[in-house]
Each structure stands twice: as structure tokens, then as C-alpha cells.
Amino acid sequence: MADLNNVAIDEKIDWSKIEVKPELISRAKKLEGVNEQKLALKISNIDAFYGKIQALRRVSFGVPEGSIVSLLGANGAGKTTTLRVISGLVHAAAGKIEFFDEDITNLSPEKITRKGIIQVPEGRQVFPELTVEENLKIGSYSIKQSNAERSKSLDMIYTFFPKLKQRRAQVAATLSGGEQQMLAIGRGLMGKPRVLLLDEPSLGLAPIIVKEIFEIIKMLNRETGTTILLVEQNATKALKISHFGFVLETGRVTIGDKAEVLLNNEDIKKAYLGGGH
Numbered sequence: 533m534a535d536l537n538n539v540a541i542d543e544k545i546d547w548s549k550i551e552v553k554p555e556l557i558s559r560a561k562k563l564e565g566v567n568e569q570k571l572a573l574k575i576s577n578i579d580a581f582y583g584k585i586q587a588l589r590r591v592s593f594g595v596p597e598g599s600i601v602s603l604l605g606a607n608g609a610g611k612t613t614t615l616r617v618i619s620g621l622v623h624a625a626a627g628k629i630e631f632f633d634e635d636i637t638n639l640s641p642e643k644i645t646r647k648g649i650i651q652v653p654e655g656r657q658v659f660p661e662l663t664v665e666e667n668l669k670i671g672s673y674s675i676k677q678s679n680a681e682r683s684k685s686l687d688m689i690y691t692f693f694p695k696l697k698q699r700r701a702q703v704a705a706t707l708s709g710g711e712q713q714m715l716a717i718g719r720g721l722m723g724k725p726r727v728l729l730l731d732e733p734s735l736g737l738a739p740i741i742v743k744e745i746f747e748i749i750k751m752l753n754r755e756t757g758t759t760i761l762l763v764e765q766n767a768t769k770a771l772k773i774s775h776f777g778f779v780l781e782t783g784r785v786t787i788g789d790k791a792e793v794l795l796n797n798e799d800i801k802k803a804y805l806g807g808g809h
């Protein structure tokens with residue numbers, strides 16, 4: 533048995549001895565080659581546990597620089613856990629996480645944030661008593677920035693989210709769900725991410741607001757080049773703005789491909805895209 537702690541996607545491995553679907557790995561390699569892009573994140577064979585319960589099993593996938601990658605799957609599949617392992621909030625019991633070829637596995641969350649990987653957590657989590665602008669400013673304190681840089685970031689965020697500009701002096705508790713989600717994303721952007729991890733930004737929002745938020749995410753990626761790893765249950769909508777998608781099923785990555793291929797795959801349509809709007 534190979535040493536799973538040191539397995540990387542592109543190393544020569546006898547896959548028959550390892551519990552990872554070889555076709556998934558070869559597809560991940562192909563994606564890397566086709567794009568000739570660097571991988572911003574390379575997740576290789578991650579295991580993670582809550583006590584004795586294993587939440588992730590040999591999770592492997594890549595996030596090319598400048599792309600939007602969707603991580604899809606049902607409730608409890610392990611999507612949030614995957615993001616939390618990347619941000620250092622959950623320990624990786626095995627496997628490796630690389631950020632532009634640098635091994636960042638199990639570094640502290642503070643170190644990972646300072647490198648430019650910023651997670652926008654599930655459920656929005658804004659500071660309800662603080663104003664929109666105060667919430668945004670808090671996001672800028674995760675890294676060293678001058679006041680001039682801070683106000684430049686603030687202007688940039690207000691350009692992407694004009695609704696936040698209108699409400700800059702309003703306390704966050706009185707914002708609508710959609711506006712709170714925009715604020716949570718805006719706060720993440722204030723930390724100048726190279727990779728933004730978004731955990732179910734569409735959760736609990738009306739379809740029209742979901743559409744608006746997804747359009748902003750797409751625009752953000754296009755205009756700023758920020759790499760985005762997007763966790764979603766809303767598979768169709770997520771894939772439509774993504775370059776690549778991976779599906780998690782009970783802690784394992786079972787499918788990975790270009791987003792357009794996944795959107796047109798009959799089996800995937802039946803299993804994951806049913807009822808997609």
C-alpha cells in the first residue's frame with residue numbers, strides 16, 4: 533500500500549492499490565493539461581473525521597487559477613467539511629492540500645487566510661448590530677492593508693454590489709437575506725482573496741435573488757480574476773457559471789469534469805440536476 537499521506541494527483545502511483553477512481557484522476561490531469569493553467573488549489577486524497585465518523589474519503593480535485601469550480605452534492609455529502617479542511621478549520625487526517633504548489637495541509641486558519649484563501653461560511657454570519665460598512669471593514673483586518681488600500685477595496689465592492697453602497701450605514705440585522713449574502717461575500721473580498729471559498733451562497737434565497745448573486749459571482753471572477761471554489765446544492769445554476777464541477781457523494785468525489793460536459797450528461801442530469809431551474 534502506498535503512503536497516502538504523500539500522494540499527489542500527478543505522481544506515478546499504482547492506482548489499483550489505492551481506493552481512488554483512476555478515471556477521476558486522469559480526468560483531473562487532463563483538465564490541468566487542457567487549460568495549461570496553474571492549479572490554485574490541488575486537493576489530493578484527503579481524509580477527515582469528526583470523532584470516529586469519517587466525513588471525507590480520499591477526496592481529490594483541482595481548482596485551476598482564475599476559474600470557478602463547483603463542488604456539488606446532497607446534504608451531508610461533505611462539501612462544507614472540504615472547505616473547512618482547505619481553510620484549516622478541520623484537520624486533514626490524510627492527504628495533501630497545495631496552494632500554487634505550496635503544501636498548506638493543516639496550517640493554522642490564520643496562516644491560510646493570510647496566504648489569500650478566504651472562506652465565506654454557510655449561513656451568511658454577518659455581525660447583525662454593525663453597519664454594512666463596519667462589517668466590510670472587519671473583512672479587511674485579516675491582512676495588513678493601508679487605509680488607502682482599504683478604501684480602494686471598499687469602492688471595488690460597492691461597484692459590484694451597488695445595493696450595499698445604498699445601505700452602507702444600515703445595520704446588518706435589517707438587511708434582506710440576499711443583501712446579507714452579498715455582505716458576507718463583500719466582507720470576504722475585503723481580505724483580498726486569491727481564492728474565494730463560497731459555501732452555499734444561494735441557500736434559502738428566492739430564485740430571482742439567487743440569479744442576481746450568481747451573476748455577480750461570475751462577474752467578480754471575470755473582472756478580477758479571483759479563483760472561486762463554489763459549494764452548492766443548486767447544481768444547474770452553479771454549473772452554468774462554472775468552468776469545472778466535482779460531485780461529492782457521502783464523502784467521496786465520484787464525478788469531475790468540465791461544467792458544460794456535466795450539464796449535458798444524461799446520468800448526471802437525472803441524479804443531480806432534476807428540477808433544476
Ligand SMILES: Nc1ncnc2c1ncn2[C@@H]1O[C@H](COP(=O)(O)OP(=O)(O)OP(=O)(O)O)[C@@H](O)[C@H]1O
Nearest residue numbers: 582585587605606607608609610611612613614765
Ligand atoms: N461538527 C460536526 N460533528 C460531527 N459530525 C459532523 C460535524 N459537521 C459535519 N458532520 C458530519 O459530516 C458529514 C459531512 O457534513 P458537511 O457539513 O460537510 O456536509 P455538506 O455537504 O456541507 O451538507 P449540507 O449541504 O447540508 O451543508 C455529515 O454526515 C455531517 O453529519
Ligand SMILES: [Mg+2]
Nearest residue numbers: 611612613654
Ligand atoms: Mg454544508
